[in-house]
Amino acid sequence: MRKYIALTKALLKNGMGMSDGKSKKFYQVFLYVVLLISLVPISGALYFLIDEALPTYSMIDQEASLLGGMMFMSCFLIFFFSLFSIPSIFYFSRDNDNLLSLPLSSTTIIGAKFTTCLIYEYVFSVGVLLPTYLAYMNHVDVSVLFYVFGILSIFLIPVFPLVLSTFLTILLMRIAPFLKNRDRFNLISGILMLIVAFGFSYFTNHANIQEESDMIHMVMQGDNSMLELFMRAFPMIPYFSRSIIEGNIMDFAIGCLICFLSLLLLLSAGKYLYFKGVIGSNESSSSAKDMSEKQLRKQSRQGNRIRTYMAKEFKILVRTPVFFINCILTTVLMPVIFLILPFLGTLDGETMSAVTKGITALQELDNFYAYVLFVGLGCGCMFGVINLVSATAISREGNQYMIMKVLPISFRDQVYAKLWMGILLGFFTNFCTLIILWFYLHFSLVYLFIFFIASCITTVFCNDLCMMLDLTKPKLVWEQEASAVKQNFGAFVSMFGGMALCAVIIIGCFFIPEDYLQIGAIALTLTLLVLCVVLTKVVGRYGEKAMRRL
Amino acid sequence: MIEIKHVTKVYGGTKKAVDDISLNVPTGEIIGFIGPNGAGKTTTIKMITGILNPDEGEILINGKNIVKEPLAAKKEFGIVLDNADIFLRLKGIEYLKFMADMYEVDSHLRKQRIEDLAETFEMKHALNDKILSYSHGMRQKIVIMGVLISDPNVWILDEPMTGLDPQSSYQLKEKMREHARKGKTVFFSTHVLEVAEKLCDKVAIILHGRIAYFGTLDALKAQYAHCSSLEEVFLEVVNHA
Numbered sequence: 001m002r003k004y005i006a007l008t009k010a011l012l013k014n015g016m017g018m019s020d021g022k023s024k025k026f027y028q029v030f031l032y033v034v035l036l037i038s039l040v041p042i043s044g045a046l047y048f049l050i051d052e053a054l055p056t057y058s059m060i061d062q063e064a065s066l067l068g069g070m071m072f073m074s075c076f077l078i079f080f081f082s083l084f085s086i087p088s089i090f091y092f093s094r095d096n097d098n099l100l101s102l103p104l105s106s107t108t109i110i111g112a113k114f115t116t117c118l119i120y121e122y123v124f125s126v127g128v129l130l131p132t133y134l135a136y137m138n139h140v141d142v143s144v145l146f147y148v149f150g151i152l153s154i155f156l157i158p159v160f161p162l163v164l165s166t167f168l169t170i171l172l173m174r175i176a177p178f179l180k181n182r183d184r185f186n187l188i189s190g191i192l193m194l195i196v197a198f199g200f201s202y203f204t205n206h207a208n209i210q211e212e213s214d215m216i217h218m219v220m221q222g223d224n225s226m227l228e229l230f231m232r233a234f235p236m237i238p239y240f241s242r243s244i245i246e247g248n249i250m251d252f253a254i255g256c257l258i259c260f261l262s263l264l265l266l267l268s269a270g271k272y273l274y275f276k277g278v279i280g281s282n283e284s285s286s287s288a289k290d291m292s293e294k295q296l297r298k299q300s301r302q303g304n305r306i307r308t309y310m311a312k313e314f315k316i317l318v319r320t321p322v323f324f325i326n327c328i329l330t331t332v333l334m335p336v337i338f339l340i341l342p343f344l345g346t347l348d349g350e351t352m353s354a355v356t357k358g359i360t361a362l363q364e365l366d367n368f369y370a371y372v373l374f375v376g377l378g379c380g381c382m383f384g385v386i387n388l389v390s391a392t393a394i395s396r397e398g399n400q401y402m403i404m405k406v407l408p409i410s411f412r413d414q415v416y417a418k419l420w421m422g423i424l425l426g427f428f429t430n431f432c433t434l435i436i437l438w439f440y441l442h443f444s445l446v447y448l449f450i451f452f453i454a455s456c457i458t459t460v461f462c463n464d465l466c467m468m469l470d471l472t473k474p475k476l477v478w479e480q481e482a483s484a485v486k487q488n489f490g491a492f493v494s495m496f497g498g499m500a501l502c503a504v505i506i507i508g509c510f511f512i513p514e515d516y517l518q519i520g521a522i523a524l525t526l527t528l529l530v531l532c533v534v535l536t537k538v539v540g541r542y543g544e545k546a547m548r549r550l
Numbered sequence: 551m552i553e554i555k556h557v558t559k560v561y562g563g564t565k566k567a568v569d570d571i572s573l574n575v576p577t578g579e580i581i582g583f584i585g586p587n588g589a590g591k592t593t594t595i596k597m598i599t600g601i602l603n604p605d606e607g608e609i610l611i612n613g614k615n616i617v618k619e620p621l622a623a624k625k626e627f628g629i630v631l632d633n634a635d636i637f638l639r640l641k642g643i644e645y646l647k648f649m650a651d652m653y654e655v656d657s658h659l660r661k662q663r664i665e666d667l668a669e670t671f672e673m674k675h676a677l678n679d680k681i682l683s684y685s686h687g688m689r690q691k692i693v694i695m696g697v698l699i700s701d702p703n704v705w706i707l708d709e710p711m712t713g714l715d716p717q718s719s720y721q722l723k724e725k726m727r728e729h730a731r732k733g734k735t736v737f738f739s740t741h742v743l744e745v746a747e748k749l750c751d752k753v754a755i756i757l758h759g760r761i762a763y764f765g766t767l768d769a770l771k772a773q774y775a776h777c778s779s780l781e782e783v784f785l786e787v788v789n790h791a
Contacts, residue, residue: 289679295678296643299643299644299646300650305651308648312640316637399633400636400637402596403637405600406600406629408624
């Protein structure tokens, strides 16, 4: 037990915080506060949703079902997201080599790692269940047991879904050794995650009417029959939800027992499966193939330094799974997500042809090009930030930033090489969008050209801004590449900043009086063009200074 | 030649990691930089190579000031850092091409050097693999090859022997000797006194951020004649600092 506590403490201190090892405590606390505040809109929306729905559910005696539904949502989120984080923590973490050589049992390691993950997952249970309980307190006469069971359930509910995902991972790693390669695993799981997300969106758009009527029938049956639905996936939900609503101690005890037994089962199974799976999990394998004379000659050809630097950047982006999924794949997927999927989900052939006819008619309008300019400028902001290449350009280097400092190539050139990589990928997204606009919506070439130019301006502009932000506060201390991209506050600010700018430009143009629309569009385009040129020049100089400071 | 003139580096406004050190590392010699952990070795090397800026003093590499003319100075040296985990997702050969392009090495010359170095360090079969798949020693070797591909005038190494097998360690020492024979400078930090004894023309001992001794090992041993080994000499210097 003592070993378990010591290891858990060490793991939490090592990986729990967003600390970069340099920042002051105040800054870290500030980041946590920002993270919590960012949960408020989602939790607030959930609160109002439940507050609205609860009276209806009360009428048909389904209050516990609604609570069960929210618990299910929390469990599903925990299960889904942990499926991707558990392998990193249990199998691909760099601390594994150290831990495996220590006199620790697999139960201690699994227990400590599980606890670390569990603490992460409380974000979901607090974010979903707290607003739910608050809404219930508005409508239902609650007893003291409601508070006691409510608070305890927030801590207990994540256990079962996490046990489930951990067990699946441990089993998978034991029986499918090809997944032990970290890069391969990250790539496959990342792409699978995207497919599941798209698939989910597609199928919810095509929800079968028959299934809906079944659901309504089930709800109308009353007496919390919907809970059976949740029971199938997470058996403790009905017990917890009933215990909270009805103050039933027995139900709560059964819920706790299910969580406890599941954990016990995991630890027992882990004893036999974990070590056999984790030993030998690696990052890459070698081909042991000799180079041919032709290959050697090709690789020995002298190249332009900036181009070589960009090629290095591109190779690292493509070959690092987490960079590939977040920075490269998004450049192609974004136009697909925003332009094709909505149509696939909602429009049939007839509606589609009506939309294209409408767009053809709109193109006849005198000031249509002004709208195209605005939309192009807005979309360019999105294209500029979505790939995160410039927003994480320095952060991705991690502790290798020192190499940047010793290379005999100016900081300015290095910064520009990184910047151009982001810009080119943004242009590529732009180009993919043009193809879709042309193919699906039959935009004329002139408008496509206007759109392209406008979006190129803001793509460059936003890349400049993202690069400056990352140069100002890069996240250089990280253990896993994912932290440089996914847990990077600067990248988060860059992405949402770009999206906000996109929304402001596109929505804003509809508030401009008709008479000023054309002049407004041209003025904004020219202003952004000038800003873009100035900023691109400034980035080089700023980069030079910022790199010296690092 | 490396000229370090009254260089000081202070961390956090109070801790002097390097305290007014001056050192002239001449050409054609191998200089060992010795000191206990936390003495200021890596900080000094980081300042020489431009990773850190000194708070006071100046550093010249073959006459070029690392702060004022960083690019010209960086072209003069190549560095093997203590952490060999770099560019892990590039293949060995891609890393060498990258380094050769950064140092603008001519196509013909680089091909010849890649072949020679791959032969010397027995890396021919591994060049087509990602560095990620290399062992620690192989990573160290590819980093060394990345430096030697440009045949720099000044070769700086931070703890270069760590992780190398005896054969590669021997090859590296030979390369260092060969470099010095060509009239170039080799400056390296080490904890291993035997390496310093066998390899160095002179050693610089750094203690608490100050240079405690700079000269030949023979002269140092003569100062501490009562000591029977270099290890004892080193401990004496440390204790009397």
